[in-house]
Amino acid sequence: MRRLLVLNVAALGADLLRRNGVDAIAGMPVQAIGSVSPAVTCVAQATLRTALPPEGHGIPANGLFLRETLQTQFWCQSANLVRGARIWEPFRERGGRVGMYFFQQSLGEAVDEVVSPAPIHTHGGGMIMATYQWPENIFGAANPVRLWRYWGPLASPKVGRGIANALSARIRRGDAPELIFAYLPTLDYELQRHGTSHPKVADSLREALGQIETVVTAAHEQAYAIAIIGDYAITDVTGTVAFPNRALRAADLFATRPVRAMRYPDLYRSRAIALCDHQVAPIYCRDAEARQRAHDVLAALPEVDLVRPGQAGADLEIVAKPGCWFAWPWWDTPREAPDYATHVDIHNKPGFDPCELFFGSNPFHCSANVTRVRGTHGRADAPIALATDLSFDTPPTDFLAFSRSLAAWAQTP
Secondary structure, eight states, X not given: OOOEEEEEETTOBHHHHHXXXXXXXXXXXXXXXXXXXXXXXXXXHHHHHHOOOHXXXXXXXXXXXXXXXXXXXXXXXXXXXXXXXXXXXXXXXXTOOEEEESOTTOXXXXXXXEXXXXXXXXXXXXXXXXXXXXXXXXXXXXXXXXXXXXXXXXXXXXXXXXXXXXXXXXXXXXXXXXXXXXXXXXXXXXXXXXXXXXXXXXXXXXXXXXXXXXXXXXXXXXXXXXEEEESOOOEEOOSOEEOHXXXXXXXTOSOEEEETTEEEEOTTTOSEEEOBBTTEEEEEESSHHHHHHHHHHHHTSTTEEEEEEXXXXXXXXXEEOTTOXXXXXXXXXXXXXXXXXXXXXXXXXXXXXGGGGSBOSSTTSBOOOGGGOOEEOOSOOSOEEEEEOXXXXXXXXXXXXXXXXXXXXXXXX
């Protein structure tokens, strides 16, 4: 049975490597290819496992709006959200095994091994840091990674070191699945905090390359072929931040309700909502009239580059101008902010919040200052990096083509 390790490295941009003098990773030449669109984590990972664009796999961003329940869900972990046949199905039918480690939307996936962060939110508002593993304890420890370093103000490039060491140990045992998909978040944090040229980014890149080398060395010892690929490239924030939901609220399209002087979203009455995700935002509308009004309101924002038809069930999709990005808040004054606005809360917020990477003035809260964010992504016009020892009949030129090449690999005995 042939073996292949696919290592998805967050924010592994081709220009980032070039600026830092990196033209090869683990001895494999770096190729610059196009990213997926929108260039965000869940879209890329859904594409990787299905070889389908968002309209096929149903993932428009890192979050979804559920029309049946009128709820938003960001970073939901169920694999059932991803539609379409998996590229590894022919491989498993021939007896091959598949492992998926630290991928988003991987719980319940039709694979042989799954490892993913899955903290427990306690009744009192706390959190138990827990890692989901199937089979149980397959990585040999209940929490092989320090999850409090995985997100929030304490998020650190070193979190990938735990993933790399645990994955390498799993591979060296000699009985790991023959096809492995694994994710390293290492580069994401300092690039979003500081932009592409800060000295901490160079340190983060060296850390990431060391982690990759650790995994590749173990994989080569077990005769795995290697494919290392970025999901998106982070670019510098050079412009202003847009607040699509604030604009929709001013147009009486996004409804709120007062709770103890705060304003919470009222999605039962809202006629349009933006799921803000870095430089893209799927827009969900109640009816055709709301769609047209939302189109006109959002097109008028100076940070919006494009308003286009939505993907994967969204009515519209807005794309930010280069250097700009979209923030999720809908309120006008700080006193209106909901209680979770300055907390690490990746599920209640109807959008990704990069401000969670910073401490606020209260050390027990995260920041709400959008001007501190210096790196962003999503536009899909910056190339990502690919390094592999696989041979392709037609070299892939973008992320979707690479996914289809993996599908062809899985179909070949």
